[in-house]
Amino acid sequence: MALSRVVDVDDTIVAIGSSTAPATRGVVRLSGPNSMSVAVRFGIQPQSDRRAHRVDTQIDLGDPLGQVPVRALIWPSGRSYTGQPSLELHTYGSLPILNAIVRGALAHGCRAARPGEFTLRAFLAGRLDLTQAEAVLGVIDADHRGSLDHALRQLAGNLSRPLESLRSELLDLLADVEAGLDFVDEDIQFISDQDLVERLTVIIAAVETTRDQLSQRTRDKSEWIVALRGLPNAGKSRLLNALAGHDAAIVSDVAGTTRDVVSVPIQIQNHPLVFIDTAGIETVQGQSALEQISQQAQIQASRAGREADIRLWCVDRSSADWQSTCQAMHHQAADKRRAAIDLWVATKSDSVTSGPPPAPWIATSGLTGDGIDTLREELVAQIEQLDQSETDSVAGTAARCAGSLQAATTAIQSAIDYVNQDDGHEYVSSELRLAAAALGEVTGAVYTDDILDRVFSRFCIGK
Template sequence: MHASLITDETIVAIASPLAPARRGIVRVSGDLVVPILRQLGWLDPADQSTRARRFAALADLGDPLGTISVDVMLWPTRHSYTGQPSTEIHMIGSLPIMEAVLSRIVDAGARPARPGEFTMRAFLAGRLDLTQAEAVLGVIDAEDPESLDLALSQLAGNLSRPLQNARDTLLNLLADVEAGLDFVDEDIEFIEDADLVARLVDLRDLLSEASVQLRDRGDQKSYLSIVLRGLPNAGKSCLLNTLTRTDTAIVTDQAGTTRDVITVQVQYEGHSFSITDTAGIENRSDDDEDFDVMSQAQMQADDAVRKADVCLWCIDASDTESAHSIDALTMVSDNAKRSVTNLLIYTKTDLAAAPIETNANGACTAVSSVTGEGIEQLWNRLRAIAESRDAVETGGVIGTAARCRDSLRQAIVCLNNAIASTQNQAGHEWVAAEIRSAVDHLGEVTGAVYTDDILDRVFSRFCIGK
């Protein structure tokens, strides 16, 4: 059994960020909460109230910290987030103080919590279902407004509620079919075949719709966006064409060919990428006749870099002044969005006077669009970035979507089998078996049926204190 499933121990953790802050919170959950507070002298033994309440207490933290005043929130009964007696001790957000409070509580009988253990208890107490528990994780992890929105709406149950209803309807249908099985000799039918098929078809369509919604969510950010940036004539457009195996971008030997940003989608070994070509980096003065066009092109390009996951800074290896161009590029890349992965790409290596030094981790790659040299290495590097990003996202909302979609797909297969069995008059025991597996698969989505393995995967990703 997963260790965190043992819920009769009282657990404690620092629940606020482990950094100096105005307020710090230490959270405790379990049957010993009230005895511990009494033992530490933070709760008056005469106070037997069962109401949730908030009060001030003096915490003696020993030398050198002395006595500090803390704010105690107490849920003495099972009406709490975790479904157990719980308390939160609020204090100044100083790490040594939070740690001292935590160790006093451990000395009094609690044990340090494992990651996600509070949320796990909330789930086991029926306060949350699995999709909501994952949504809590999504809220904690959400990096951008869209994933935060998605996580919050999942937390509100907009995904799990309709599926929960579908599962209940299926259970009723199953009861009807199974009741009929008991009376098969008497030829009593609790549900007509035509009615059964109609109801199964309705449910299947509902699940298919949910599955499409999930796919849209899951695919929202499943591609890696790459932008090409560099001085005019660096070979960016040529590289776009090579990477996408198209002739999308115009390539000429004149500097300043590309103006508009051009994006091409491409698949490489099962990963989706979008590659964006931009105008070369140029400083124009307002005397130039195409100043407006150029400055708009620069703005569009900067915007593309801000939105991208990876920026390929292209440097012409045949350009003897490339050292100078590196300076220019470093400057620009410093200004670019900090979460973008910057890779240095030497282009036109077939024209380079001397071999280019690249580094092993792929942060700097030498390529030639003419000979194809280095293109595979570049792809490998991009694929590795896509994979590591997928791994991170599987930890969040996208992971929920993928897991739910898989269970939904299996539920739909079962319902299709049930429909076919009914239409072919294969016997209601077959139909019942298929409906039962569909119920189980739907249960996996909302956590009504759960295995240690799923729980482990979901909760081990939480941070301690959540």
């Protein structure tokens, strides 16, 4: 990707912003100075005030698609993700429709967006720093391969904040040193050599701590959260006990046995997993004390489901309502805020004589232990994929940053040496400049085409 062309923000760019796999909803995104006039050419009338707003309408995509309903989200001013006038057209998740909208936008003078170009514009507008942009990249990966947004966001936060404050301290010291250079003949100093060396020594230690944390973070294995979900009496708690190999949760034929979420750490082939047993899904109305407890349990259970990396949807294979319950669980699974892996578990398979359930259902029995090993293997396979994608993304950020942190340390050390050798503050000032630039590279406060190229070429188109 030739970067000099990418840093051009005057074009209005367009791309499909949603997954190109079949989905219920799809999004086409536009950003750039002509976004509003493109909207008008689609027959959408943005309101004239400058606030973000939405318009529900139909647009004509010509033969054979005809009129298609769209919800247009409109940012007439720069108060958008990219810092530019922007437009999002939400419609059916059908690739022919989304492609037709993109073709329409190109015909109205837009240019096809390059990989990562929306996020690059957000970065250039100061909406994100570079590590946050990389976290966006991680979330995109997560759409496809699992959830690692957490790891990257944490990494971004842990790096950016301390480094920005160290960099600003370096710039303060640099200002003092450079002010002294102007008065060198009068022998006026704005900071004593001793003070300078002391403060630089503190900064160097802090940079090294951050570097250690970074390499630690890339080595650490995170825990994966697995939530058990399903109707009351589906056999979730007994399944958990079978996986744990001991009685971690209460099992009984009273529907609604599990109330509080129960979390049980279980190692499977050296992978640290935490299983969360939850209350069976039910609708609870009424205001009695017991009903209120049940409502609380439902809230906790659905939160645990939403926050999990992997969800085991358990349906009683012996139940007469097998089909309709499967559908209801699919419906429940669609409610998620982040990418999570869903596994489908047919429980109590010992009590049916019919054949195995259709794929992707995994038949298990908490009573006989049948299918538990298969379930363990499936969990391990999913986790190894998650681990790999987390390692790749975190390592991408870590590799980029480790070099900059090393360069900063070397420069600060040279500055200290120059002061100690009484070599003149010109050299000190130039080393401090190098150090501040190196720290700035981590967060993108200072950036070169090369750095932007390395970060944004890893994005996919439409982000």
